[in-house]
Amino acid sequence: MSDQLIDNQTHRLSDAINTLIPHASAARFAVGYFFVSGFNAIADSIGQLDKLYLLIGTTTNRQTVEQLALGYRRREIIEEKLREQRFAPVDKALGETAATIRQHISELQPGGREERTISTLADLIASGRIEVRIHTRGVLHAKAYIFDYRTPQPNSRGIGIIGSSNLTEPGLASNTELNVQVDDDANIMTGEGLHRDLSEWFDKLWAEAKPFSAELMRELQESWALAIARPYDVYLKMLFEMVRSRLEDDSSKLVLPEEIPLAVYQKVAVHQAIGMVKAYQGAFVADVVGVGKSFIGSAVARHFYEAERRRPLIICPKTLQPMWEEYNTRWNLNAQIVPLSMLRESKAGDGSLTTELEKDKYQDCGFVLVDESHNLRYSDNDRYRVLNQYLGDGADRKVLLMTATPYNKSNWDVYNQLKLFHHEESTRIPVEPRNLREYFRRVERGERRLQDLLVHMLVRRTRWQLLRWYGYDEETDKPVDPGNFGPYLLEERRAYLKFTTVEGIEEKKFFPYRRLRTVEYCVDDVYGQEHGQALYAEIVKMLHRRKSTSPQLRLIPEEESDTQAEDPRALTYGRYGLYSYVMPERQRDQRYLRLVRAGKNLRGLIRTSLFKRLESSVEAFRKSIDRQVLVHKNFLTALDHGKIAAGPAAVRELEVALDDTEEALQDFMEALAEAEEARGFAYDIKDFRVKDLQRDIEHDLQTFEYIQSLVTKVKIPESRDAKLQRFLLDLLPSLMKNKKLLVFTQYEDTAQYVWDNLPTSLKQRGHLVTGDTENLQDIVRRFAPEANPAMDGSLPKGKPLDLVITTDRLAEGLNLQDCSQVLNYDLHWNPVRLIQRFGRVDRIGSRHEEIHAINFLPEQAAEKELGLREKLSQRIKEFNEILGMDSQVLDEKERINPEAVYAIYEETSGRHLGRFEGEDSLIGATLADAEEFFRDLRERDPLEYERIRNLRDGLRTARQSTEGAGKVLVLGKAGDFLRLYVRDLKDQPVDIDTIEALRLASCSPNELPSQLPANLNHVLTSVKLRLEKDVDDLWAQRKTRSNLTAGQRYVLDWLEKLKRERPVLDADGGIGKLSEAVSRTRQKRFQTGCDRLRRGQAVGEMLLRRVRQLYYDCGLHLERAAAEEEEVEMRIPRIVAVYALVS
Known part of the structure; x- marks a missing residue:
């Protein structure tokens, strides 16, 4: 092959350029794409030039005419796309090209060669020896490398290379290209020749191009290779990247039906939950009681039905079934609703065991909402097994778990619920170790925190968090200042949340003030x-x-x-x-x-x-x-x-x-x-x-x-029961004056006993609710008609109710806020049950300014002169003595919590319950509050928000720290994969939680950076290799057939068989294209179609025709480009931020 032909196989373009540069005084490069890595091969020699004029194309518009023609068959569409490129705004072209270069720099290998190249390039631009302009008028498809000889000859003033290679690493060395070196061969008399023609061609484009040196210089100077960032900025960068997807998901694709009235905080929760479900197949919505989780769940269910055609299946306690049936009708959820009690095995007609969920009507349900999911915290019972089998049958069902108390007695309560949608033990949740069971074992040993895992898949806000981040001051009607929330906690000021009705009317809704009252009685007078x-x-x-x-x-x-x-x-x-x-x-x-x-x-x-x-x-x-x-x-x-x-x-x-x-x-x-x-x-x-x-x-x-x-009735008749008589004679008359009263007890025997001893006049105004009570929705509507209006506006049948005596059957999910008083007939040992009961009336939007909880407290005769705390201490002592070592087996709601006992019975203001309300949230404040911080910042200071949002990838910093010295925090990313790696300066992994690592990185804005550790690049190179391996493993896992439904695997087996045995059917590669689509897609509609083909035992060419029809009907031919783009993004890992802690 001639030396003048350069194909990167026999002759490399980088070698040709390095050979020509020593003989040249100046050079002009015109290329379509420019990447910093392209300078690696010529960086050492480029400094020998007096001047390099670099003309580059807009790297964001990479579609050539040929690529456009492939995507758009019609000529007028091609011309329209080219016209859009030609007349795109100049500022936009400059900004997008800078952003592309910025991203490319972030993908470079840290340290070594790339770092030296960036430094060299920056020096040459700063000295004026390299000048860069950008061609903004359409696509710069030509590639030319033109050199001016330092010692020109009469017939040869320079030399050029023209062809296909861009100024990229592959273009200079590895791609199969075709370039030709053209000599000048100038006319001695006129100077006319190829060099002058090429130079004039370049100079014309150069004159039309826009200066880009300053923009490129800024990208280089602010890149990881040349800049040490402020520790505070790197800390914010890490936090922002960890919540970026929740802040920036494409809201245009979020289907939020207008008929479901949602406040801003509920819309945020819907947005968060949808993102989590998409990322991990499932999520928890665990807001505290009384803030509208059912509205959030309804909107999420409706979204997945509208956006992905996933029909919802709603599983809930029997008491909540009427509510969900009404929501289903009112908001067109298109859901199947099954009470928890129906999740059991039963014998079919042939004697085999079957379950309700095996019926055909549930097979096309692709989204499962479980209300009060804490009822499924144990895995060794029928209802858990039945649901887990249904969710784990390979049908790609997405899951939303709703509960205010995901954690009850054990961390394994959460694990069991989590396994309903996270079926594999290996996980891509960014925690270490990456095995769920092992992670939970370490939580049990105190080596890990459950919060660090749940923060990625749990939406949880307390009432105070909602008011802090979404509230408005009652007096000023201005947003609450999150940094000055103390007066609201102390009830010195009051805040409200904004709601907009379906009719567009804005409403202010307040949380009622909580008021607690302790009623003492002598237990010795009860038993005599x-x-x-x-x-x-x-x-x-x-x-x-x-x-x-x-x-x-x-x-x-x-x-x-x-x-x-x-x-x-x-x-x-x-x-x-x-x-x-x-x-x-x-x-x-x-x-x-x-x-x-x-x-x-x-x-x-x-x-x-x-x-x-x-x-x-x-x-x-x-x-x-x-x-x-x-x-x-x-x-x-x-x-x-x-x-x-x-x-x-x-x-x-x-x-x-x-x-x-x-x-x-x-x-x-x-x-x-x-x-x-x-x-x-x-x-x-x-x-x-x-x-x-x-x-x-x-x-x-x-x-x-x-x-x-x-304790016979003869010895202790009702008339001698001091507690009962205190309730009947001292409390009921005042509590029932023009008010409603909800009485809770843990035991049916107590509920029946109290009911049986009520005067007839009160029984006529009241109702008893136990586990056997039927027509519960009618009772609820008679007791709280305003909170539970009928869809048709009709009034409830039967007399209105002012008194309900109930077990905890009414303690979950129901809205009873027409009532403002809750009386707890039993002694409370833990605030969880009290808050859950209180939540029936303690709800946002209550028309009552105050709600009251009345709590009975027993005292012994000898204790009458003691203070309240001493009496409580005696009851706690009795509890501990009776239970002894067996107390640890109790449910969290039943275990004694001395601090909470004192708060419940000693305090009159219920604001102190807030700290216990958050105890079971299981969620660290770092990321949850970070997300709310950024949302608030976006509204208050959009310029600062945009600055943080646009902090470049690869930022590095170091900060002095006594607690964390010697640790390096490295945040890596690839597509939607994000993981924080922690190493010591010897490149050994550090066993530390993500949230704990972020705590070590937290700092004030005024802290200055320290010098980067000498061996930091070595650590980063190792982390980059680990990141690449993790991404490769994840990608392989995503493509494995184990993630496919049984129907998809059936179809794939038949397609492979047809391709092997009937190659004529695959003459155009069609079967291969179908197989690739079947393996790739997780679209519910297509999966359902494949499952039907399997159940119908479709085979041969008939199956091929049906699959091809499904392929086009479901739009899989349009998904291919998006899937390829996702793969490219996923397979290019980069280091996002580096934070070294030094001594």
């Missing part, structure tokens, strides 16, 4: 005395747990009893701790080892129930004792017949004995199932110390019978 002793104290002593009555019984350490049980009549709770009675040689048998944990759980739940019922009402306690007597008699009868009571009958018996709330029953049933193996395992009585067991059961039976004799 026996032989001069207060029965309450005597009963409490008997509820303690003592050691076995058998001195020979060996108790293992896990079964140690409480040391404070001194009363010889104290219970052994032997029925609920069977492991203690297993023969020593059988105690390590796997069948019995599981009884250790199960025994703790059962004892804790039984002891909790007995103690709380003792306080709740004498009737509830009386019935519990009656049931325990029956349970223990039955157990002894079974022993007499040579059996250990187990199996379904024993389970039902103990379930009745507990007769507790649904949550406690669920905990109890799981513990019992673990202990009793209710599905068929029978204990071998020979494996037990039967005499010891029988002795303890008989002892407990005697104690229960004795207690039973103390």
